[in-house]
Amino acid sequence: MFIEDLRNDFYNVLLGNRVLLLVHYDVDAICTCKILQGLFKCDNISYTLVPVGGVAELKTAYEENNEEIKYVVLVNCGGTIDLVDILQPEEDVVFFVLDSHKPTDICNVYSDGQVRLVYKDIEENIPNFDDIFREDEDEEEEKHESGMEALEAAVERRREHRAWEERRHTLMFNYTQFSYYGKPSACVALELSWLVSRCGWVALWAGSVAAASHVALCARTPAQCLLDTDALHRRVASTQHANNDTSCRVVLEKDAWLPLYRWWSLEAALRHAPVIAPHMRLHTHAGAATLRQLLADMGFPLQQARQSYRSMDVELRHSVLSSLESCAPRHRLPVPSQAAFLLQRPHAPPQSAHDMVYAILALIEHVSQ
Amino acid sequence: MFAEKVIELLKESERNPDTIDPFKDEKIRQILEEMQTLFIMNMNDANATTENKSLWTTVQVRHSALERNKRCLLAYLYSRMEKIKTLRWEFGSVLPPDVRELLSDDEYEWFSRYSTNLASYMRSLGQDIGYSGIDLTENLRPPKALYMEVVCTTDYGKLELSDGDVVMLRRNSRHFLPAAECQTLVRQGVLKQIV
Structure with a gap:
């Protein structure tokens, strides 16, 4: 069952209850969790947070923590499996699922209130209820009629049934054939925090990092990514007017599409950038030379390009984007700029949401203990 | 000099305003003795000089010394009482033995009565709205978050x-x-x- 009203049907239900928060570990889920945690803290909703990595972990996490818990919020997990079947919950436990993994399991969609999906994706072609589920027709019915008529009716019924089953099979096959990603969960959580008027820069930043993660990991097509961030753009724009320079704020700016160039040297960033490196065939023997040529065209001395970006000359630092853009057509490169979310902090260099994605990914994937 | 001892006593307790000192019963006994002698001398002189007014000034000086002693002693006891009150909020109803040694018997009795009073007050709080009392000593300052x-x-x-x-x-x-x-x-x- 889908939730119609984010605020009344989801958030207000949680108010004043203990919540079990099961969060998958990907960038989007972490950002969503941050936004939700911020909301829960404001409203003193006590929660238990458990990170889950797979179905087995989901099961153990639920079994360990299900005492006295009536509301479970699943972030980026559980949408694609039949929750009621796998977790075997009590009758009165309610699951709120906020999952960007698609397709959503059909049993979750047509659950009568125990599993509630927080966000309805319009892109999903969910089969109709009648096409999937059907009461097993009472075979006993009209048994007392005898003779040819009854036999014919039974045959007819069976044939119908078989046709229906075949149709169901095709529908289900088409529906579950491909798995893909939907709108980032953090965008939905951001919408919620906007509805309860608590959309500060922390929530905005978390939302933009999640949106950037879908772009960086190519989880969605670029056009879809742009549509997903539509609401985010509006929120960011509406906070621009509060122009006080003493606090952090999120801005939307044109930025070079070079991951992590603010933290590395320019040369290293160019060498690893997905829009530059494959197009210039940097993996070949001649790669190093072409890269040097690009730098020369851009007017960056090697010595400058090899030291870290933050200690480069100020003029060069400002001209990175413009010189890269002017050189791109000559080297037959795609457009090397994009609209990026930046976090501007007082007394600190700005931070890009894209860089944050890679930083979080590194932390998730690097197992230290 | 009159009232020298009592000033010494006050100065000593003033030296560490945050902590409580051992109760100085020896010193207090000496001060009380001084007051007693002053009182006896005053009484003798007052009886002897009903018609002769030349000793009246002496009597007056002794009397003000007496009153000063009394006032200073009360101040000393009062400041100790305030400290004992804060002990109740800091340590709860049971004092650690090393703090207990610092109090005189009377002070200890006052402490236990204060503590009983406070406890019964805290138990009575909020009973009309269904709480069974609130522990006031839990958050002496408003907490940042619950x-x-x-x-x-x-x-x-x-x-x-x-x-x-x-x-x-x-x-x-x-x-x-x-x-x-x-x-x-x-x-x-x-x-x-x-x-």
Whole structure:
């Protein structure tokens, strides 16, 4: 069952209850969790947070923590499996699922209130209820009629049934054939925090990092990514007017599409950038030379390009984007700029949401203990 | 000099205004003796000089010395009482033995009566709205937040909250719990606050 009203049907239900928060570990889920945690803290909703990595972990996490818990919020997990079947919950436990993994399991969609999906994706072609589920027709019915008529009716019924089953099979096959990603969960959580008027820069930043993660990991097509961030753009724009320079704020700016160039040297960033490196065939023997040529065209001395970006000359630092853009057509490169979310902090260099994605990914994937 | 001892007493207790000193009964006894002699001398002189007014000034000086002694002694006792009051809020109804030694018997009796009074007052609080008393000593300053985010460092097992909820504390699990419930566990090192 889908939730119609984010605020009344989801958030207000949680108010004043203990919540079990099961969060998958990907960038989007972490950002969503941050936004939700911020909301829960404001409203003193006590929660238990458990990170889950797979179905087995989901099961153990639920079994360990299900005492006295009536509301479970699943972030980026559980949408694609039949929750009621796998977790075997009590009758009165309610699951709120906020999952960007698609397709959503059909049993979750047509659950009568125990599993509630927080966000309805319009892109999903969910089969109709009648096409999937059907009461097993009472075979006993009209048994007392005898003779040819009854036999014919039974045959007819069976044939119908078989046709229906075949149709169901095709529908289900088409529906579950491909798995893909939907709108980032953090965008939905951001919408919620906007509805309860608590959309500060922390929530905005978390939302933009999640949106950037879908772009960086190519989880969605670029056009879809742009549509997903539509609401985010509006929120960011509406906070621009509060122009006080003493606090952090999120801005939307044109930025070079070079991951992590603010933290590395320019040369290293160019060498690893997905829009530059494959197009210039940097993996070949001649790669190093072409890269040097690009730098020369851009007017960056090697010595400058090899030291870290933050200690480069100020003029060069400002001209990175413009010189890269002017050189791109000559080297037959795609457009090397994009609209990026930046976090501007007082007394600190700005931070890009894209860089944050890679930083979080590194932390998730690097197992230290 | 008159009232020298009592000034000494006050100065000593003034030297450490935050902590409580041992009760100086020896010194107080000396001061009381001084007051007693002053009083006897005054009485003799007053009786002897009903018609002769030449001794009246002496009597007056002694009398004001007496009053000063009395006033200073009261100030000393009062400041100790205030300190004992704060002891109740800091240590609770049971004093550690080393603090107990610092109090005189009368002071200790006052302490236990104050403590009983406070306890019965706290129990009576909020009874009309269904609470069974509020522990006023719990948060002497308004807390920043009623809840806090904690991470569990050991496999502690089940924790039952005062509202009946059961929380499973496992290693590395994170919870957002009422601060009053976790304080003791944080102090024991089972939980760690996340800031």
